[in-house]
Amino acid sequence: MVRQGRPTITDVARAAGVSKGAVSFALNGRPGVAEGTRQRILAAAKAMGWTPSHRGRALSTSRAFAVGLVLARPPELLGADPFFPAFIAGVERVLAERNQALVLQVVTSRRAEEDGYRRLAADGRVDGVFLLDLRIADPRIALLEELRLPAVTLGRPDVASPFPAVLVDDRPGITAAVRHLVELGHRHVAHVAGPDHFLHGRARRDAWENALRAAGLPPGPCVPADFSAAGGAQATHQLLDLADVPTAIIYANDLMAMAGMAVARERGLDVPGRLSLTGFDDTELAAHISPALTSVRTDPSGWGGAAARALLDLIEGDGGADVEMAPAQLVVRASTAPPPTPHQSPRPAGRPSRRPGRSIVTAAEIGDPS
Amino acid sequence: MVRQGRPTITDVARAAGVSKGAVSFALNGRPGVAEGTRQRILAAAKAMGWTPSHRGRALSTSRAFAVGLVLARPPELLGADPFFPAFIAGVERVLAERNQALVLQVVTSRRAEEDGYRRLAADGRVDGVFLLDLRIADPRIALLEELRLPAVTLGRPDVASPFPAVLVDDRPGITAAVRHLVELGHRHVAHVAGPDHFLHGRARRDAWENALRAAGLPPGPCVPADFSAAGGAQATHQLLDLADVPTAIIYANDLMAMAGMAVARERGLDVPGRLSLTGFDDTELAAHISPALTSVRTDPSGWGGAAARALLDLIEGDGGADVEMAPAQLVVRASTAPPPTPHQSPRPAGRPSRRPGRSIVTAAEIGDPS
DNA sequence: TTGTACGCGTTATCAA
DNA sequence: TTGATAACGCGTACAA
Numbered sequence: 001m002v003r004q005g006r007p008t009i010t011d012v013a014r015a016a017g018v019s020k021g022a023v024s025f026a027l028n029g030r031p032g033v034a035e036g037t038r039q040r041i042l043a044a045a046k047a048m049g050w051t052p053s054h055r056g057r058a059l060s061t062s063r064a065f066a067v068g069l070v071l072a073r074p075p076e077l078l079g080a081d082p083f084f085p086a087f088i089a090g091v092e093r094v095l096a097e098r099n100q101a102l103v104l105q106v107v108t109s110r111r112a113e114e115d116g117y118r119r120l121a122a123d124g125r126v127d128g129v130f131l132l133d134l135r136i137a138d139p140r141i142a143l144l145e146e147l148r149l150p151a152v153t154l155g156r157p158d159v160a161s162p163f164p165a166v167l168v169d170d171r172p173g174i175t176a177a178v179r180h181l182v183e184l185g186h187r188h189v190a191h192v193a194g195p196d197h198f199l200h201g202r203a204r205r206d207a208w209e210n211a212l213r214a215a216g217l218p219p220g221p222c223v224p225a226d227f228s229a230a231g232g233a234q235a236t237h238q239l240l241d242l243a244d245v246p247t248a249i250i251y252a253n254d255l256m257a258m259a260g261m262a263v264a265r266e267r268g269l270d271v272p273g274r275l276s277l278t279g280f281d282d283t284e285l286a287a288h289i290s291p292a293l294t295s296v297r298t299d300p301s302g303w304g305g306a307a308a309r310a311l312l313d314l315i316e317g318d319g320g321a322d323v324e325m326a327p328a329q330l331v332v333r334a335s336t337a338p339p340p341t342p343h344q345s346p347r348p349a350g351r352p353s354r355r356p357g358r359s360i361v362t363a364a365e366i367g368d369p370s
Numbered sequence: 371m372v373r374q375g376r377p378t379i380t381d382v383a384r385a386a387g388v389s390k391g392a393v394s395f396a397l398n399g400r401p402g403v404a405e406g407t408r409q410r411i412l413a414a415a416k417a418m419g420w421t422p423s424h425r426g427r428a429l430s431t432s433r434a435f436a437v438g439l440v441l442a443r444p445p446e447l448l449g450a451d452p453f454f455p456a457f458i459a460g461v462e463r464v465l466a467e468r469n470q471a472l473v474l475q476v477v478t479s480r481r482a483e484e485d486g487y488r489r490l491a492a493d494g495r496v497d498g499v500f501l502l503d504l505r506i507a508d509p510r511i512a513l514l515e516e517l518r519l520p521a522v523t524l525g526r527p528d529v530a531s532p533f534p535a536v537l538v539d540d541r542p543g544i545t546a547a548v549r550h551l552v553e554l555g556h557r558h559v560a561h562v563a564g565p566d567h568f569l570h571g572r573a574r575r576d577a578w579e580n581a582l583r584a585a586g587l588p589p590g591p592c593v594p595a596d597f598s599a600a601g602g603a604q605a606t607h608q609l610l611d612l613a614d615v616p617t618a619i620i621y622a623n624d625l626m627a628m629a630g631m632a633v634a635r636e637r638g639l640d641v642p643g644r645l646s647l648t649g650f651d652d653t654e655l656a657a658h659i660s661p662a663l664t665s666v667r668t669d670p671s672g673w674g675g676a677a678a679r680a681l682l683d684l685i686e687g688d689g690g691a692d693v694e695m696a697p698a699q700l701v702v703r704a705s706t707a708p709p710p711t712p713h714q715s716p717r718p719a720g721r722p723s724r725r726p727g728r729s730i731v732t733a734a735e736i737g738d739p740s
Numbered sequence: 741t742t743g744t745a746c747g748c749g750t751t752a753t754c755a756a
Numbered sequence: 757t758t759g760a761t762a763a764c765g766c767g768t769a770c771a772a
């Protein structure tokens with residue numbers, strides 16, 4: 001009789017002349033099976049091409065062997081943000097090693113987001129989730145606690161959280177950008193921020209403000225936007241309509257910076273001659289627009305890997321500690337230059353000075369093709 | 371005694387005073403249960419807050435209630451391409467309705483890609499998969515047949531395929547772009563293509579070539595690139611180094627077009643005065659660079675929804691038919707204009723003529739903010 | 741080491 | 757026609 005379908009653990013047991021239990025022990029490398037028997041069992045399993053049934057195992061262990069990610073972003077932004085694909089690629093590298101899967105959910109409203117987590121938990125689709133884009137007093141922390149769903153947050157929440165965090169610090173990158181501009185002679189450095197309710201948007205804004213204060217300068221105007229090109233363009237118009245036009249603008253992401261650059265050009269303002277701009281993310285395109293965009297490079301793929309490791313460790317029971325990631329680095333390109341009527345700067349401007357232990361690199365150092 | 375954990379079907383049966391089987395029949399709306407009994411069972415289930423166990427059901431029905439997507443792209447490109455997030459958002463809308471999950475796998479090599487499908491199939495993680503980025507003589511078709519994994523292809527493969535296809539036709543968009551340029555007076559229209567091995571890259575290239583021939587013009591030079599900004603820049607340099615410099619370039623995606631625009635600017639070529647450019651994808655940024663990019667708008671989210679429906683129908687047993695999607699549309703913006711020394715054009719140039727049943731729209735018509 | 745119950749829903753078989 | 761009973765799918769875990 002031809003066995004249809006895949007061999008089961010019972011088939012292996014029969015072939016090896018032992019019980020199911022013995023097979024299970026042998027295959028999981030646990031004590032309680034004589035070495036000779038173990039070999040016989042392993043040989044039989046291999047000969048029949050047996051693989052454990054994921055479904056059977058999931059049922060009996062009450063585990064999903066999968067982790068989840070719920071993305072809540074407006075659709076037009078999802079495509080423009082290079083963060084997620086890179087983050088996910090990093091996650092996958094780790095998951096593949098450990099034979100786990102990633103269940104993705106993309107939603108476009110807050111309601112749907114909560115439902116997403118609830119469904120994931122109710123169906124037992126995943127053993128844990130990633131929490132991205134932390135918000136002020138993020139309600140998802142309590143939700144996940146209620147659902148008893150282990151999680152890892154990207155960044156440290158501003159509310160008490162029982163979950164380990166992968167600490168990513170955007171601030172040094174912004175701080176470096178401000179310093180770079182100040183060294184070039186800028187005194188009016190504005191900021192186009194991300195939405196107020198995001199912790200990372202807030203952090204970038206704070207870093208901008210603090211760095212200016214540290215340089216003895218008053219924080220220039222700040223306009224919150226939504227990370228989209230349209231939002232960046234609108235914010236830039238607002239800033240350029242001011243009586244006291246800034247000589248430099250720090251954007252919370254590349255997309256807004258690129259849109260801002262176009263706005264400046266349409267208004268006849270030379271970049272960087274009249275206006276210096278910096279982005280955030282260091283997207284591939286940043287090096288390939290004209291002028292090439294000075295930006296802050298982060299490592300979303302590295303964060304993804306670290307987050308996946310932390311989450312799996314948490315699920316396995318060990319782990320639970322925060323992980324600190326390397327800070328973001330400024331990549332200097334052509335969109336930043338001394339302001340039109342340079343104040344006297346402490347150092348000769350035009351070539352930014354390098355700092356030891358720095359978070360500033362020039363494009364040439366990283367083999368940037370621009 | 372307090373019941374810990376979720377109620378099972380056995381609990382419901384006990385509460386309703388019937389057998390497990392009866393409960394299952396009642397809850398799945400199948401005949402063989404008297405109406406009164408059915409009501410009693412449903413009431414009991416509701417009262418106890420019973421939800422079917424996804425794992426139990428998966429085990430007994432040998433189904434995963436999930437579909438898979440394996441993305442094989444170089445990491446730097448993944449972030450830049452707006453296609454995937456939009457496609458996935460469309461997929462999710464449909465999956466959520468039907469209580470299915472999406473298992474995502476991101477890989478960066480061909481080897482890993484094949485492994486990805488094999489793992490998905492071996493573990494029974496999914497009931498079917500999406501096949502994107504079809505290649506010439508795509509080996510994945512045979513692989514999926516071997517794995518007995520139902521699939522839906524995005525586009526029609528060039529090899530015999532047992533799978534339904536969601537037919538997306540990029541060609542009308544490219545054809546419209548060529549016509550638009552020809553009407554503006556261009557006679558030297560070059561193309562920066564996608565990689566040769568992708569069917570969609572090939573289709574766009576063919577459309578460009580055919581449209582030029584149809585206009586009685588010889589196809590200008592064509593340079594294959596890799597969809598990245600770096601590749602687009604390099605290809606543009608190649609084209610602009612030619613003795614016979616084209617007056618217009620059609621790019622296979624926006625990213626390459628934007629990089630090409632920067633190259634033109636760096637070389638002192640005014641866009642669109644000296645060189646007209648068109649992109650493909652109509653990313654959000656396209657409307658917000660300067661000059662705003664004429665591009666071809668597609669509907670990746672709509673394709674995702676259609677593909678998800680087709681795949682679920684296929685898995686359910688009904689369906690299996692191809693689905694045809696609306697063709698891509700050209701969106702005319704500021705990066706295209708008459709060439710520097712215009713040939714006499716059949717119509718007054720400068721304002722592209724509208725065609726009935728057309729695939730050309732102007733930015734104003736779609737409420738484009740540029 | 742073995743035997744067996746368990747996790748949970750589906751479905752074939754069979755008696756009423 | 758209605759509904760109970762039991763087998764099934766598959767690996768894990770505990771008592772014997």
